[in-house]
Amino acid sequence: MHTQPAAVRLADLTKHYGKAVAVDRLSLNIEPGELVALLGPSGCGKTTSLRMIAVLVQPSGGEIFVNGASITRVPVHKRNIGMLFQSYALFPHLTVAENVIFGLEMRGIKRRAAGLRVQEALDLVQLGGHQHKLPSQLSGGQQQRVALARALVIEPAMLLLDEPLGALDKSLRESMQVELRLLQRRLGITTVMVTHDQDEALTLADRIVVMRDGRLEQVGSPAEVYQYPATRFVAGFLGVSNFFQGTVDGRTGEAVLVRCSNDLQLTVPAASVPSGSATIALRPEAVRVGPVGRVPPGPNMVVATLEQAVYRGFMVHYYLRLPGGEPLIAFQQNSGNGVVVGMDPGQPVLAEWDEGSNRLVRDE
Amino acid sequence: MQSVRSTTETMTVTATVFSPASSAVRATQGPPLLSRGQLAGILLLLPAAGFLLAFFLVPALTLFAYSVLTQRADGVVTLPLTVSHFQHFFGTSLYTHVLFSTLRMAAVTAAIAALLGYPVALVMVRSNAMVMRIMTIVVIAPLIVSVVVRTYGWELLLANTRTGVVNWVLLSLGIIHQPIRILYTETAVIIGSLHVFFPMMVLPLASALSKINPQLEDAARTLGAPSWRVFWRVSLPLSLPGLAVGFTLVFSLTASSYVTPAILGGTGAQMLGNLIEQQIAAVYDWPFGATVALVLVATVIGINLASTWFFERRNRL
Numbered sequence: 181m182h183t184q185p186a187a188v189r190l191a192d193l194t195k196h197y198g199k200a201v202a203v204d205r206l207s208l209n210i211e212p213g214e215l216v217a218l219l220g221p222s223g224c225g226k227t228t229s230l231r232m233i234a235v236l237v238q239p240s241g242g243e244i245f246v247n248g249a250s251i252t253r254v255p256v257h258k259r260n261i262g263m264l265f266q267s268y269a270l271f272p273h274l275t276v277a278e279n280v281i282f283g284l285e286m287r288g289i290k291r292r293a294a295g296l297r298v299q300e301a302l303d304l305v306q307l308g309g310h311q312h313k314l315p316s317q318l319s320g321g322q323q324q325r326v327a328l329a330r331a332l333v334i335e336p337a338m339l340l341l342d343e344p345l346g347a348l349d350k351s352l353r354e355s356m357q358v359e360l361r362l363l364q365r366r367l368g369i370t371t372v373m374v375t376h377d378q379d380e381a382l383t384l385a386d387r388i389v390v391m392r393d394g395r396l397e398q399v400g401s402p403a404e405v406y407q408y409p410a411t412r413f414v415a416g417f418l419g420v421s422n423f424f425q426g427t428v429d430g431r432t433g434e435a436v437l438v439r440c441s442n443d444l445q446l447t448v449p450a451a452s453v454p455s456g457s458a459t460i461a462l463r464p465e466a467v468r469v470g471p472v473g474r475v476p477p478g479p480n481m482v483v484a485t486l487e488q489a490v491y492r493g494f495m496v497h498y499y500l501r502l503p504g505g506e507p508l509i510a511f512q513q514n515s516g517n518g519v520v521v522g523m524d525p526g527q528p529v530l531a532e533w534d535e536g537s538n539r540l541v542r543d544e
Numbered sequence: 545m546q547s548v549r550s551t552t553e554t555m556t557v558t559a560t561v562f563s564p565a566s567s568a569v570r571a572t573q574g575p576p577l578l579s580r581g582q583l584a585g586i587l588l589l590l591p592a593a594g595f596l597l598a599f600f601l602v603p604a605l606t607l608f609a610y611s612v613l614t615q616r617a618d619g620v621v622t623l624p625l626t627v628s629h630f631q632h633f634f635g636t637s638l639y640t641h642v643l644f645s646t647l648r649m650a651a652v653t654a655a656i657a658a659l660l661g662y663p664v665a666l667v668m669v670r671s672n673a674m675v676m677r678i679m680t681i682v683v684i685a686p687l688i689v690s691v692v693v694r695t696y697g698w699e700l701l702l703a704n705t706r707t708g709v710v711n712w713v714l715l716s717l718g719i720i721h722q723p724i725r726i727l728y729t730e731t732a733v734i735i736g737s738l739h740v741f742f743p744m745m746v747l748p749l750a751s752a753l754s755k756i757n758p759q760l761e762d763a764a765r766t767l768g769a770p771s772w773r774v775f776w777r778v779s780l781p782l783s784l785p786g787l788a789v790g791f792t793l794v795f796s797l798t799a800s801s802y803v804t805p806a807i808l809g810g811t812g813a814q815m816l817g818n819l820i821e822q823q824i825a826a827v828y829d830w831p832f833g834a835t836v837a838l839v840l841v842a843t844v845i846g847i848n849l850a851s852t853w854f855f856e857r858r859n860r861l
Contacts, residue, residue: 234766236765236766237764247582250803255770256766257766257768257769257770259766260770261766262766263762264762265759265763265767266759267757267759269757269759269762269763269766270761270763271760271777271778272760272782273781273782282764282767282769282777283708283767283768286767286768286769286773315692328678330763330767331766331767334768340766396697470622475661513688
């Protein structure tokens with residue numbers, strides 16, 4: 181496989197279905213060899229976007245550029261695209277080898293040369309000995325690997341993955357994720373993946389594009405998007421977040437002071453002072469839970485009622501209730517030294533966290 | 545065809561129930577021979593099976609028995625056994641000619657129905673529910689009109705005189721200068737049969753095409769296949785079971801039709817059905833009529849089995 185990594189640019193890509201807007205002016209630069217994951221709940225337009233890149237769906241507006249040249253009006257069978265589908269989409273009446281050779285036949289490549297490339301592609305996905313089997317004789321994981329070989333053998337400019345591992349069970353999915361990632365890195369092939377599974381996006385992607393209602397919500401590396409969610413939606417969709425509503429009440433040093441209900445004060449590091457109300461997101465793993473030793477004098481701490489502590493192995497999940505009735509979730513790692521910190525449900529506990537864990541998010 | 549098949553199934557069920565093997569199981573073990581569900585199934589089948597036995601199977605077997613019996617001068621069909629009717633049939637070029645033209649008209653009708661049916665079925669399965677429903681109604685509409693009325697309609701359209709609608713149109717447009725002969729030819733019979741039996745092709749094709757995962761066609765397109773190759777390499781091979789059903793139905797129904805060739809074929813395009821009618825109703829030669837009927841049924845079943853075997857083998861490759 182000698183793939184030439186391609187740079188892909190989406191410019192104001194739009195799709196209308198009648199009056200409904202499936203994708204609304206999606207713009208994105210994808211670096212050569214990068215793996216980008218389109219992430220979002222169902223109906224957010226991620227699959228439509230992918231199908232527009234593949235031209236299985238004609239865009240209503242906007243352009244797609246590959247290495248600077250527009251391919252928007254190139255018909256699908258003339259684009260050099262490898263695509264993986266959730267249902268594998270292997271041709272059930274053709275053998276493994278016939279499935280893989282299909283794209284080469286369509287390109288008029290001589291049987292002999294094509295046969296060698298098929299062998300090479302099947303070896304790449306470790307299915308060398310299965311050429312003459314029918315897809316129905318293979319397991320789900322093997323079928324998806326055949327689909328991968330079929331997509332890669334044509335040496336595509338980019339690889340499109342439509343929920344590729346969604347039909348596999350959990351453990352197989354995790355090993356396939358690792359395998360897919362290694363292969364993608366090795367071949368350096370520009371890849372766009374659609375998924376609704378945040379773990380899959382975090383594990384596989386160089387960059388995550390979070391989509392909502394047809395629009396791009398946030399783009400960034402997995403760590404950026406997880407650590408610095410720009411909106412309440414992203415903070416809630418990717419992982420778990422606690423949210424606080426409050427009013428901005430001036431500055432304290434480098435931070436902005438936000439006054440929430442029930443005397444809870446939060447300080448948020450921020451360059452500019454927003455006015456009026458503010459929404460703050462806080463990750464549960466940032467919250468420390470302990471016995472009430474003293475009355476909280478400062479910001480970013482609160483005495484709450486422990487409603488439930490769920491032991492999850494290396495983690496304990498604490499479900500707290502604030503004096504105003506709002507829930508607060510805290511994840512705390514177990515130390516591993518065998519000591520279990522006993523805190524009884526119904527007791528007041530002190531929850532505190534660092535100023536740096538508070539994130540000011542847009543709330544729309 | 546359909547009734548023959550269901551009768552055979554009923555017979556198989558009955559045979560299984562009373563097989564000695566299952567009675568042996570009953571003698572050695574406690575569990576009952578039949579579960580309540582199986583018993584209920586048999587009871588539910590009995591009335592229909594009895595009806596078919598009395599009014600279809602027995603008469604059909606009697607008729608077939610006639611084909612090897614002798615008809616006395618007073619008209620009674622009786623022993624001795626003879627194969628002379630079959631020798632007469634296969635020894636007379638007129639009769640073998642009718643046999644082959646029957647099979648040819650049936651095969652051509654089924655082939656044209658397949659060629660015309662695929663595009664219609666493809667559009668049907670790709671349309672929304674509303675369009676699909678309307679198309680289904682349009683496709684099955686010919687079945688609602690009586691076959692006799694419909695065939696007389698075709699007679700008016702295809703008439704060989706200047707007043708025949710097709711001839712009149714062609715003459716008016718200056719395409720032809722003398723009326724052409726369509727009625728009382730095989731072409732007329734094929735057109736008439738196509739009109740009636742077209743739904744028998746389209747509906748199984750549409751059903752088979754709708755079962756194909758649309759992602760397969762997407763995959764073929766992303767792999768570089770233009771639309772016609774997607775059809776040729778993916779949709780067509782995967783819809784062969786539907787084609788087999790449609791071909792079998794149209795072929796069998798056309799081969800065994802009587803009204804259409806009687807009205808549109810005249811003496812120019814006779815089919816076996818008309819031959820049977822002549823032998824039994826006009827000549828009163830029951831044994832020979834039975835012989836022709838047996839030849840027709842056996843040939844049609846043989847060809848259907850062969851085509852089903854062919855399609856299924858192709859499908860497994």
